[in-house]
Amino acid sequence: MNMKNLKRSSLLLLAVFATAAAVNAQTGEAFGKAITNTNITEKEVEAAQIAWGAALIKISQDNKTGGFAAAKATAEAVLDQAYGYNMGPVLFKPTLTTGDQVFRTTRAGALAYFVGGDKDFPNDTGFALKGWEKYEFKNAAVHISGDLAITMGNVFLTDASGKVTKVDKTWGFKKDDKGNLRIVLHHSSLPYNP
Amino acid sequence: MNMKNLKRSSLLLLAVFATAAAVNAQTGEAFGKAITNTNITEKEVEAAQIAWGAALIKISQDNKTGGFAAAKATAEAVLDQAYGYNMGPVLFKPTLTTGDQVFRTTRAGALAYFVGGDKDFPNDTGFALKGWEKYEFKNAAVHISGDLAITMGNVFLTDASGKVTKVDKTWGFKKDDKGNLRIVLHHSSLPYNP
């Protein structure tokens, strides 16, 4: 997936999420309309993975054009739409967290990681503010079980200078009652350097 | 679904079940081969519904050509392949059971219902031995949740004289580790007659 130079409006961002949700619609060819299917499909997983990168780039763009307040507002919208903090603690281990604050199981901890500016998380400088311009991902394997899907692979992020950051990434997506996929697991780590 | 005058060998019956299992294979177009997906698909549900009727007719045919012993052997194979008695008690309410033996949560109870000849179930005369020749079903609605699918609708069975028996039918299919759908719920009842 390549999303170079994404410049989207907030409306577009919402559209991306809406698209991910729309993919949920089951065709139900075999049974007409009289079917309910709460399972996650592979297409939905792929759409959610695309949406995650689009959202990250959107926060970076909003930071550049609208400053911290705009970036923070977008980050909050992303957390509320695409993460599962409304369902319970999220299993979130961001790439760059340390010490007693490695795991960000609360929304506040996730927001601090993405945009910083929270005195309760003093080491956070805002991962999503680093001027990301391009996003690619490559799955090593995917496991789908009911309304939960887990993926493992690499994510590649490119900043304005062209520098690429590669991370080992695990996601868990849970489909909610409205058909939206929400991230309930997110383990990100830099490659091991012997 | 119309399966008039089905005359299958045991090998063919096994082939029907194998086909139902083969449908399980996920194409995994989006992620190549590196995907595991334990969910039930609509096609698998339809294949399992077809297989149930084919099995019932097969037992009837075997009874006609090979007698009780042949019919019983086929019924046992069907129970072992297509029902979930290996997983625990099956929620089975056959069409014609009565009294204290309405529910057939054990394999022995199910076998007695289908072929009779069990002194522990003295009222059973063998539902599958009634010379069924044709099978059709029509789903009213289907609900799929993970590796479990439930269906509700009508089943139409035609005997050698052309008489059609219509029943209200609920099935629950559970996908096992090998990808086979097994019946863990089966509620069958004659239409209400005011």
Added chain:
Amino acid sequence: MNMKNLKRSSLLLLAVFATAAAVNAQTGEAFGKAITNTNITEKEVEAAQIAWGAALIKISQDNKTGGFAAAKATAEAVLDQAYGYNMGPVLFKPTLTTGDQVFRTTRAGALAYFVGGDKDFPNDTGFALKGWEKYEFKNAAVHISGDLAITMGNVFLTDASGKVTKVDKTWGFKKDDKGNLRIVLHHSSLPYNP
């Protein structure tokens, strides 16, 4: 379960449903508060089965004290709280439906069955208006799979004259995002009479 002479206010009815939902709270002894568990427990299933009977009796009581309008309002509240019509078509085969209207996959069809008075369902006289005063159930078997539970057994309903109606009953309960169990499957049939 015996709920003789239930005389509950609407508030009490809501309390019953709230209790069923409250049972959802996971104790999480092993992991403290940091756990999310979307599975159905046996206690939740039992609470939902109790709540169904309490709701039926409540509609009957409201009909007696408040007339059709009161009974209908309660029935609508029950359908909206305890059935899954908000999730998709419900696999509902009521005890006494006939002809082309056997299956009530829509909320309108279910409401008509419980309280009648709908010209689109001319044969419905209102099952919940029959003056039910006592409710008992007995499970033959239960199967729990993720956030979906299916049960099979007998339900016994007693009217004002003391007459007991026994039905063979299958339910499927789905746990929604808020932790409430909703009926997505309901197959009810009178015992077979040879």
Added chain:
Amino acid sequence: MNMKNLKRSSLLLLAVFATAAAVNAQTGEAFGKAITNTNITEKEVEAAQIAWGAALIKISQDNKTGGFAAAKATAEAVLDQAYGYNMGPVLFKPTLTTGDQVFRTTRAGALAYFVGGDKDFPNDTGFALKGWEKYEFKNAAVHISGDLAITMGNVFLTDASGKVTKVDKTWGFKKDDKGNLRIVLHHSSLPYNP
């Protein structure tokens, strides 16, 4: 969890796994024996996490007492009992893998990581052979969804010299048809060092 100086026989190791499986047995107090429940419980998750550490220490012990062949045999038994390679590709990112071989989605790749000695994985020196003597884990959060549970937290491993290695660990456990929990996801990474 503290398992200092574990010295177990292979029989004991199997007993640990058997215990983890035995915990699966549902008491079914509410419904007697007539219940099937395929969901994972918190106790099962905890037992599987304990078993993982016991297995790692067992491999180290076997290497010390029986040499490479003994350690390899134990590692193979562990992979076949406690990992889900029989179900499909496992989402496994070990702590110390690099380059094109970061992800070990096959059994061969996992075995090479744990005991080394595979020319196809030339950088593997055998993580389980490092003389581990003590194992502790601490969950940050757990998410249970049907027969799949995911956990995130820290694991602490102590070697013979007393040196403690801390890792950030995500596991996904899937319950198979026999009631055994199998690891289908395993993301392990060293803490980020700014």
